[in-house]
Amino acid sequence: MHAEKTLGPPTALELIRIEDVHKTYHIGDMQVHALRGVSLTIDRGSFVAIMGPSGSGKSTFMNIVGCLDKPSSGEYLLDSVSISKMHRDELADIRNKKVGFVFQQFNLLARTTALENVELPLLYSDETDTSNFKNRAMDALTAVGLADRSDHHPSQLSGGQQQRVAIARSLINNPQLILADEPTGALDSKTSVEIMAIFQRLNREKNISIVIVTHEPDIAHYADRIIVFKDGKVQSDERVAEPRDAARELREWVADDDDEEEPAA
Numbered sequence: 001m002h003a004e005k006t007l008g009p010p011t012a013l014e015l016i017r018i019e020d021v022h023k024t025y026h027i028g029d030m031q032v033h034a035l036r037g038v039s040l041t042i043d044r045g046s047f048v049a050i051m052g053p054s055g056s057g058k059s060t061f062m063n064i065v066g067c068l069d070k071p072s073s074g075e076y077l078l079d080s081v082s083i084s085k086m087h088r089d090e091l092a093d094i095r096n097k098k099v100g101f102v103f104q105q106f107n108l109l110a111r112t113t114a115l116e117n118v119e120l121p122l123l124y125s126d127e128t129d130t131s132n133f134k135n136r137a138m139d140a141l142t143a144v145g146l147a148d149r150s151d152h153h154p155s156q157l158s159g160g161q162q163q164r165v166a167i168a169r170s171l172i173n174n175p176q177l178i179l180a181d182e183p184t185g186a187l188d189s190k191t192s193v194e195i196m197a198i199f200q201r202l203n204r205e206k207n208i209s210i211v212i213v214t215h216e217p218d219i220a221h222y223a224d225r226i227i228v229f230k231d232g233k234v235q236s237d238e239r240v241a242e243p244r245d246a247a248r249e250l251r252e253w254v255a256d257d258d259d260e261e262e263p264a265a
C-alpha cells in the first residue's frame with residue numbers, strides 16, 4: 001500500500017487530519033524543506049509508528065501534530081479543529097488539553113520527586129483547584145506501576161523507571177493523544193518492551209491514540225500501522241497484520257527466567 005496523495009472526506013473516527021503539509025525552515029539565506037507535502041489521517045485509538053532516516057522530517061511532523069509548531073502551508077485538523085492558523089496561546093491551550101509528550105531522554109527535573117515531576121503540567125494548566133493535584137499525580141504513577149517510587153528523585157530511578165515517570169506525566173491531563181519521539185532510544189531491549197507494554201495498555205484500555213518515532217523495526221511492530229518518511233514525504237504507510245504483544249512477551253520472558261533458575265540436570 002502506498003500513501004494516498006489525496007484524502008477522502010473527514011470521518012467521525014479521525015483524530016488527526018494532515019493535508020498537503022509543508023514545513024520550511026529558514027536559516028539565514030538557506031531554506032530547509034523539512035516536510036514537502038504530507039497528507040494523512042490518523043483515527044482515534046490508533047497506535048502508529050513513524051520510521052525513516054535521520055533528517056527525513058519525523059520530529060518536524062511530530063512537532064506539528066503536537067501543536068508545538070505550525071505548518072508553513074497546508075492544513076492540520078486535530079479533533080476536527082483547524083490548527084494551521086491558530087495563535088500561539090490557542091495552540092498551547094489545545095496542546096495542554098489534548099496531547100501528552102514523551103521524549104528519548106525523559107526530560108525530568110532532577111531535583112524534583114517523581115510525584116512532583118508528574119504533577120508539573122497541572123501547575124502550568126489553567127486549573128485553579130490545586131487540592132486534587134497530588135492525588136491525580138499519584139493515580140498517573142499508579143497507572144505506570146510506580147506508586148511505590150513517588151518520593152524518589154530521577155537519579156534514584158533506572159532509565160525504564162524514569163521513562164515510566166515521563167509517561168505518567170504525559171497522562172496527567174487525560175490526553176487523547178500521546179506523542180513519543182524515540183521513547184526507547186536510551187533503553188535496553190527488555191526495558192524497551194516494558195515501555196511498549198505500557199503504551200499498548202494505555203492504547204487498548206484507555207483508547208489513547210499513540211504515535212511513536214522509532215529507528216528500530218522491532219519496536220515499530222508493536223504498533224498497528226507503520227508510516228515511513230523519506231525526504232520530507234511519506235514513503236510508505238502500511239498496516240501491521242499482527243502487531244507484537246509486549247505484555248505477552250514479558251510474561252514469556254519471566255517464564256524463561258524461571259526455567260533458567262532450575263538447577264541444570
Ligand SMILES: Nc1ncnc2c1ncn2[C@@H]1O[C@H](COP(=O)(O)OP(=O)(O)OP(=O)(O)O)[C@@H](O)[C@H]1O
Nearest residue numbers: 025027032033034053054055056057058059060061
Ligand atoms: N528548528 C530547525 N531549524 C532549521 N532546520 C531544522 C529545524 N528542525 C529540523 N530542521 C531540519 O529539517 C530536516 C528534518 O529534521 P527532523 O528533525 O524532522 O528529522 P528527523 O527525521 O526527526 O531526524 P532524526 O532521526 O535525526 O531525529 C533536517 O534537515 C533538519 O536539519
Ligand SMILES: [Mg+2]
Nearest residue numbers: 058059060181
Ligand atoms: Mg528526530
